[in-house]
Amino acid sequence: MAKQTRDAEATKANIIQNAMMLFAKNGYDATTADEIAKECGVNKAMIFYYFKNKAGLYSAVMSHALEAIHNEVITTDKCCVSPLADLEAFIKTYAKYCDAHPYLPALILRELSDSGAHLPEMVFGSLRKLFTLLSSILKEGETQGIFHNVTPMIVHFMIVGTINLLVTTKPLRANAAALESELDTCSECDIDEISDYIFTKIKLLLEVKNEENITCA
Amino acid sequence: MAKQTRDAEATKANIIQNAMMLFAKNGYDATTADEIAKECGVNKAMIFYYFKNKAGLYSAVMSHALEAIHNEVITTDKCCVSPLADLEAFIKTYAKYCDAHPYLPALILRELSDSGAHLPEMVFGSLRKLFTLLSSILKEGETQGIFHNVTPMIVHFMIVGTINLLVTTKPLRANAAALESELDTCSECDIDEISDYIFTKIKLLLEVKNEENITCA
Amino acid sequence: MAKQTRDAEATKANIIQNAMMLFAKNGYDATTADEIAKECGVNKAMIFYYFKNKAGLYSAVMSHALEAIHNEVITTDKCCVSPLADLEAFIKTYAKYCDAHPYLPALILRELSDSGAHLPEMVFGSLRKLFTLLSSILKEGETQGIFHNVTPMIVHFMIVGTINLLVTTKPLRANAAALESELDTCSECDIDEISDYIFTKIKLLLEVKNEENITCA
Amino acid sequence: MAKQTRDAEATKANIIQNAMMLFAKNGYDATTADEIAKECGVNKAMIFYYFKNKAGLYSAVMSHALEAIHNEVITTDKCCVSPLADLEAFIKTYAKYCDAHPYLPALILRELSDSGAHLPEMVFGSLRKLFTLLSSILKEGETQGIFHNVTPMIVHFMIVGTINLLVTTKPLRANAAALESELDTCSECDIDEISDYIFTKIKLLLEVKNEENITCA
DNA sequence: CATGAATGAGAGTTCATTCAT
DNA sequence: AATGAATGAACTCTCATTCAT
Numbered sequence: 010m011a012k013q014t015r016d017a018e019a020t021k022a023n024i025i026q027n028a029m030m031l032f033a034k035n036g037y038d039a040t041t042a043d044e045i046a047k048e049c050g051v052n053k054a055m056i057f058y059y060f061k062n063k064a065g066l067y068s069a070v071m072s073h074a075l076e077a078i079h080n081e082v083i084t085t086d087k088c089c090v091s092p093l094a095d096l097e098a099f100i101k102t103y104a105k106y107c108d109a110h111p112y113l114p115a116l117i118l119r120e121l122s123d124s125g126a127h128l129p130e131m132v133f134g135s136l137r138k139l140f141t142l143l144s145s146i147l148k149e150g151e152t153q154g155i156f157h158n159v160t161p162m163i164v165h166f167m168i169v170g171t172i173n174l175l176v177t178t179k180p181l182r183a184n185a186a187a188l189e190s191e192l193d194t195c196s197e198c199d200i201d202e203i204s205d206y207i208f209t210k211i212k213l214l215l216e217v218k219n220e221e222n223i224t225c226a
Numbered sequence: 227m228a229k230q231t232r233d234a235e236a237t238k239a240n241i242i243q244n245a246m247m248l249f250a251k252n253g254y255d256a257t258t259a260d261e262i263a264k265e266c267g268v269n270k271a272m273i274f275y276y277f278k279n280k281a282g283l284y285s286a287v288m289s290h291a292l293e294a295i296h297n298e299v300i301t302t303d304k305c306c307v308s309p310l311a312d313l314e315a316f317i318k319t320y321a322k323y324c325d326a327h328p329y330l331p332a333l334i335l336r337e338l339s340d341s342g343a344h345l346p347e348m349v350f351g352s353l354r355k356l357f358t359l360l361s362s363i364l365k366e367g368e369t370q371g372i373f374h375n376v377t378p379m380i381v382h383f384m385i386v387g388t389i390n391l392l393v394t395t396k397p398l399r400a401n402a403a404a405l406e407s408e409l410d411t412c413s414e415c416d417i418d419e420i421s422d423y424i425f426t427k428i429k430l431l432l433e434v435k436n437e438e439n440i441t442c443a
Numbered sequence: 444m445a446k447q448t449r450d451a452e453a454t455k456a457n458i459i460q461n462a463m464m465l466f467a468k469n470g471y472d473a474t475t476a477d478e479i480a481k482e483c484g485v486n487k488a489m490i491f492y493y494f495k496n497k498a499g500l501y502s503a504v505m506s507h508a509l510e511a512i513h514n515e516v517i518t519t520d521k522c523c524v525s526p527l528a529d530l531e532a533f534i535k536t537y538a539k540y541c542d543a544h545p546y547l548p549a550l551i552l553r554e555l556s557d558s559g560a561h562l563p564e565m566v567f568g569s570l571r572k573l574f575t576l577l578s579s580i581l582k583e584g585e586t587q588g589i590f591h592n593v594t595p596m597i598v599h600f601m602i603v604g605t606i607n608l609l610v611t612t613k614p615l616r617a618n619a620a621a622l623e624s625e626l627d628t629c630s631e632c633d634i635d636e637i638s639d640y641i642f643t644k645i646k647l648l649l650e651v652k653n654e655e656n657i658t659c660a
Numbered sequence: 661m662a663k664q665t666r667d668a669e670a671t672k673a674n675i676i677q678n679a680m681m682l683f684a685k686n687g688y689d690a691t692t693a694d695e696i697a698k699e700c701g702v703n704k705a706m707i708f709y710y711f712k713n714k715a716g717l718y719s720a721v722m723s724h725a726l727e728a729i730h731n732e733v734i735t736t737d738k739c740c741v742s743p744l745a746d747l748e749a750f751i752k753t754y755a756k757y758c759d760a761h762p763y764l765p766a767l768i769l770r771e772l773s774d775s776g777a778h779l780p781e782m783v784f785g786s787l788r789k790l791f792t793l794l795s796s797i798l799k800e801g802e803t804q805g806i807f808h809n810v811t812p813m814i815v816h817f818m819i820v821g822t823i824n825l826l827v828t829t830k831p832l833r834a835n836a837a838a839l840e841s842e843l844d845t846c847s848e849c850d851i852d853e854i855s856d857y858i859f860t861k862i863k864l865l866l867e868v869k870n871e872e873n874i875t876c877a
Numbered sequence: 878c879a880t881g882a883a884t885g886a887g888a889g890t891t892c893a894t895t896c897a898t
Numbered sequence: 899a900a901t902g903a904a905t906g907a908a909c910t911c912t913c914a915t916t917c918a919t
Contacts, residue, residue: 017878036340038255042914052880057915115339122335122394123253137402141409160423162399162412166391167384167427174383177339182379185354192358195379206377210384213434214427232897232903259889269905274890451899470774472689476893486901491894549773556769556828557687571836575843594857596833596846600825601818601861608817611773616813619788626792629813640811644818644865651864666882666918692909703884708911 021059023049029070033112036119037067068131071120074113075135081106083142092150096215097208099143100168104204107176114173140165147215156215168211175203238276238286240266246287250329253336254284285349288337291330292352298323300359309367313432314425316360317385321421324393331390357382364432373432385428392420455493457483463504467546470553471501502565505554508547509569515540517576526584530649531642533577534602538638541610548607574599581649590649602645609637672710674700680721684763687770688718719783722771725764726786732757734793743801747866748859750794751819755855758827765824791816798866807866819862826854 027048031040042063046053060066085102107114120132143165150156175195182194195203231237244265248257259280263270277283302319303312324331337349360382367373392412399411412420461482465474476497480487494500519536523529541548554566577599584590609629616628629637665671678699682691693714697704711717736753737746758765771783794816801807826846833845846854 020878036253036255038253041912043912052878053914054880054916055878058878063914118335118339119253121391121398122332122339133398133402137406137409140411144409158426160412160415161410162415163388163392163420163423163427166388170387170391171380171383174338174387175380181338181350185350189354192354192361193378194357195377198377198379203380206380209375210380210431214431217430217434234903237903258887260887270889271891271905272903275903280889454899470687470689472687475891477891486899487893488895488901489899492899497893552769552773555825555832556766556773567832567836571840571843574845578843592860594846594849595844596849597822597826597854597857597861600822604821604825605814605817608772608821609814615772615784619784623788626788626795627812628791629811632811632813637814640814643809644814647868648861648865651868668882671882693911694909704910705884705912706882709882714910 017059020051020055024051024056024059024066025070025073028066029074029112029116032067032070033115071116071132072135074110074116075132075139077110078103078106078113079135079138079142082139092146092153092155093212095146096143096150096211099146100172100208100211101204103169104172104200104207107172108200111176111179114176118173118177139169143168150215157218159215164211164215167214168207171207172203176200234276237268237272241268241273241276241283242287242290245283246291246329246333249284249287250332288333288349289352291327291333292349292356294327295320295323295330296352296355296359299356303359309363309370309372310429312363313360313367313428316363317389317425317428318421320386321389321393321417321424324389325417328393328396331393335390335394356386360385367432374435376432381428381432384431385424388424389421393417451493454485454489458485458490458493458500459504459507462500463508463546463550466501466504467549505550505566506569508544508550509566509573511544512537512540512547513569513572513576516573526580526587526589527646529580530577530584530645533580534606534642534645535638537603538606538610538634538641541606542634545610545613548610552607552611573603577602584649591652593649598645598649601648602641605641606638610634668710671702671706675702675707675710675717676721676724679717680725680763680767683718683721684766688714722767722783723786725761725767726783726790728761729754729757729764730786730789730793733790737793743797743804743806744863746797747794747801747862750797751823751859751862752855754820755823755827755851755858758823759851762827762830765827769824769828790820794819801866808869810866815862815866818865819858822858823855827851 024045028040028045031045031048034040042053042056045056045066056063056066060069082099082102085098117136120136140162144161147156147159147161147164151159175198179196183196186192186194186196231240241262245257245262248262248265251257259270259273262283263273273280273283277286299316299319303315306312334353337353357379361378364373364376364378364381368376392415396413400413403409403411403413415423458479462474462479465479465482468474476487476490479490479500490497490500494503516533516536519532551570554570574596578595581590581593581595581598585593609632613630617630620626620628620630665674675696679691679696682696682699685691693704693707696717697707700706707714707717711720733750733753737749740746768787771787791813795812798807798810798812798815802810826849830847834847837843837845837847
C-alpha cells in the first residue's frame with residue numbers, strides 16, 4: 010500500500026497512528042501485529058524493529074496520545090485567568106479533543122479498568138499530570154473561596170470519566186435508542202452540548218455549599 | 227483441588243465465580259481457559275461442556291453479574307418513597323455492591339469501552355435496565371418539580387461511571403499517592419464516604435436550577 | 444428420542460444401524476461417539492458399554508454389513524446350476540443389495556483404500572469369503588471350458604469395484620452431469636440397467652478367448 | 661531435519677509431497693499437522709502459513725496429484741492415432757503412474773467414497789477431466805464402428821476403478837494370500853501384467869457386439 | 878531500512894473414554 | 899441397563915517474535 014518510505018520517522022508515526030486506532034477498537038490482546046502491519050502497509054517486522062515488541066508499541070501509542078491531550082489542554086488553558094474560566098477551558102478542550110480523537114477515551118478507560126496492568130511509568134505519569142492539572146485548578150478555586158467541598162479525585166472522574174464514557178459509548182447509545190424509542194440515551198447530543206452541560210452542572214456542584222442548596226430564597 | 231462434586235449447578239457456579247474474577251482482573255483475551263480451570267480445580271473441558279465456548283462463558287459471567295446487581299438495586303430501592311430517597315438508595319446500593327464485588331465495575335467499563343463488541347443481547351439488556359431504572363427516578367423527580375434540567379444519560383454516567391472508576395482504580399490510586407505524597411487521590415476514602423459525597427453533589431446538581439446557582443443570597 | 448428400551452439386543456442393533464450410516468457417510472474418524480449417540484437417542488456411554496470402544500463398534504458394524512451381504516449373495520445364488528447363471532446371480536444380487544444399502548459400498552471402498560488399516564480379522568475374513576465365492580464360480584467356468592483366461596482377482600474388482608464405485612458416486616455423478624450437460628455420467632442409470640450391462644460385458648470378457656475376438660467372421 | 665531452505669516454492673513442494681503420502685496412508689482425519697511437519701522437517705506453523713488450514717493443504721495436495729496424472733496421461737497419449745492405441749496408452753500410462761505414485765489411487769478412492777464431501781471444485785474438475793478424456797476416446801471408437809455398446813461411465817470405472825483398487829490393495833492382497841495359500845489374489849502380478857490383462861479384456865468387451873459373442877465359428 | 882520465511886509457545890476446542898449414581 | 903458429569907490427551911490454528919537476505 011503505502012510506498013516504501015525509507016523515512017524512519019514517517020514510518021514510525023504511521024505505525025503509531027494505525028496502532029492507536031486498532032488498539033482502541035479491539036483492545037491490546039485482540040490486536041495483532043499482522044493486522045497493524047497490514048493496516049499500515051508496512052512489513053510486520055518493522056514493528057519490532059522500531060518498537061522492540063508489542064508492549065513497546067502500545068507504550069508508544071499511549072504516550073503519544075496522552076502527551077497530545079495534555080499539551081492540548083495545557084496550551085489552550087487560559088491559565089490563571091480565573092479558576093472558573095480554567096475549569097471551563099479544561100472541560101471543553103478535553104471534550105473536544107476526545108471527540109476528535111475517539112480512540113483516546115477507549116484506551117484510557119481500558120487502561121483504567123485494568124488498574125494499569127499493561128502499562129508503564131510513562132503512561133501512568135501522563136495520566137497523573139492531567140489529574141494534577143485539574144486538581145490545581147480546583148484547589149485554586151477553593152483557596153479563592155469560590156469552590157467548596159471539593160474532593161478532586163471524585164470531581165476528576167465526574168468530568169473526565171463521564172466524557173470518556175459518553176464518547177466511547179456513542180455507537181452503543183445510538184443502538185440502544187434505536188431499539189427502544191422511549192429511552193433517551195442522548196444519542197443525538199453533540200459534544201458541545203455535552204461539554205456545556207457538564208460544565209454547568211460541575212460549576213453548580215462546586216459553587217454551592219452543601220448546606221445551602223436550594224434553601225436560599 | 228476442589229473435590230469432584232458431580233453437581234452440575236455447583237460446578238457451573240464455581241466456574242462462573244472464578245471466571246468473573248479473572249476476566250475482571252485480566253480482561254477477556256488475556257484470560258485463558260487453562261487458567262480458569264486451574265483456578266476452579268476443574269478440568270478445562272468442563273468449561274466447554276457447560277458453556278460451549280469461551281465467549282459463552284463470558285456471556286454467562288456478564289449476565290450473572292449484571293442480573294445480580296440489578297436485583298440488588300431494585301430490591302433495595304425504597305421504591306416510590308420519594309425521588310430523592312430512591313436516588314440515594316440507588317447510589318448507595320450500587321456503590322456498596324461494586325465495592326463488595328469489585329470485578330463488576332471492571333467488567334462493565336471494559337464492555338463499554340468496546341462499544342459492546344463482545345457481548346450479546348442479554349448483557350446489553352441488563353445494562354439498559356439499570357439505566358432505565360435511574361432514568362425513571364430522575365424523571366419522576368422532574369415531574370414533581372424537585373429536579374431540574376436533567377439529562378439522564380449524562381447524569382447516569384456521572385454516578386455509575388464515577389463509582390465504577392473509583393472502584394476499579396483503587397489500587398492504581400493508592401499507587402499514585404504513594405509515589406507523590408502531595409497528590410490527593412482519595413486513596414483512603416472508603417466507599418461510604420464516596421457514595422455520600424456523590425449523592426450530595428448529584429443532589430445539588432439536580433435540585434438547583436441552572437440560572438439561580440449561588441446568586442441567591 | 445427412542446424411549447429407554449432396556450432391551451440389550453434392540454439397543455445394540457439400533458446403535459449398529461445408525462453407526463453404519465454415519466461411518467459410511469463421514470468415515471471412521473469424522474464420526475464421533477456423541478453424534479452416534481444422538482442419532483440413536485441413546486446415551487453415549489452405552490456405546491462403550493456394549494462395544495468396549497469406538498474400534499469395537501466399527502468392527503461390529505463392518506461384520507454385520509459384510510455378514511449380511513455374504514448371506515444375501517450366497518443364499519440367492521442358484522448355486523451350481525451353471526457358472527454363467529451363478530455369475531449372473533452373484534452380480535445382480537450384489538448390485539441390488541448395494542443399491543438398497545448404499546452405506547456398504549462406501550464402507551468397503553474406504554476400508555480397501557486404507558489397506559485395511561482400521562480393521563480386524565473378522566472383516567478381512569468376510570471380504571475374503573466374498574472373493575472366494577466368486578473365485579469358485581469363475582474357476583468352475585474355466586474347468587467346464589466356458590470361461591477363458593480368467594484372473595479372478597482382477598475380474599472380482601471389475602465387478603465388485605465397479606458396482607461399489609457406481610453406487611457411492613451416484614450423487615457425485617448427478618452433480619457432474621448437472622454442471623456439464625454433454626457429459627454422460629450415467630446419472631440416470633438405474634441399478635438393474637447397470638447390473639445387466641456389467642453382466643453382459645463380463646460375460647463377453649470371460650467367454651471370448653483372447654486370440655479370437657472379433658476376428659472370427 | 662531438512663535444512664532450513666528459505667525457499668518458499670521448495671518448502672511448499674516439500675510439504676505437499678509429504679502430506680500426499682500421509683493423507684494417502686492414513687486418510688484426511690487421521691493425519692495430523694504435527695505429523696506432516698515432522699515428516700517434512702519443517703515447523704508446523706508453515707503449513708498454515710502456506711496453506712491457510714488443513715483443508716487448504718489437502719486441496720493443494722489433491723490438485724497437485726490429479727494435475728500430475730492428467731498431464732502424464734494426456735502427454736503420453738498417442739493422441740488420435742487410433743482409438744485402440746489411445747485406449748491402450750490411457751490404460752498403461754494410468755496404471756504405470758499409479759504404480760509409481762501409489763498414494764494417488766488411495767486418495768482418489770477415498771474422495772470418491774465420500775461423494776466428494778471434502779473437496780472443492782478444482783479437484784472435482786480434475787477428476788472430470790480424466791473421465792472426459794477417456795470418454796472421448798471411447799466415443800471416437802464408437803463413431804469409427806470399432807467399439808460397440810459403450811457406456812463410458814461404467815467402462816471408466818472398470819478401468820480406472822480396477823487399477824486403483826489393485827494398486828491400493830496390494831499389501832492387503834499379499835497379506836490374504838499369505839494366510840490362505842490356495843487363494844489367488846494376484847499378489848505377485850506386476851503392474852505390466854495387470855495393465856496388459858485389463859487392456860486385453862476391455863478391448864474384447866468393447867469390440868464384440870453383445871449379440872455375437874462366441875457364437876462365431 | 879525493509880522483506881518474507883521460519884519458529885516456538887501456547888490457546889481454544891474436540892473427543893474417546895471413564896466414573897459415580 | 900442407563901445416564902450425565904468428568905477427564906486427559908490431542909489437535910488445529912494463532913501469534914509475537916526472530917532470522918536471512
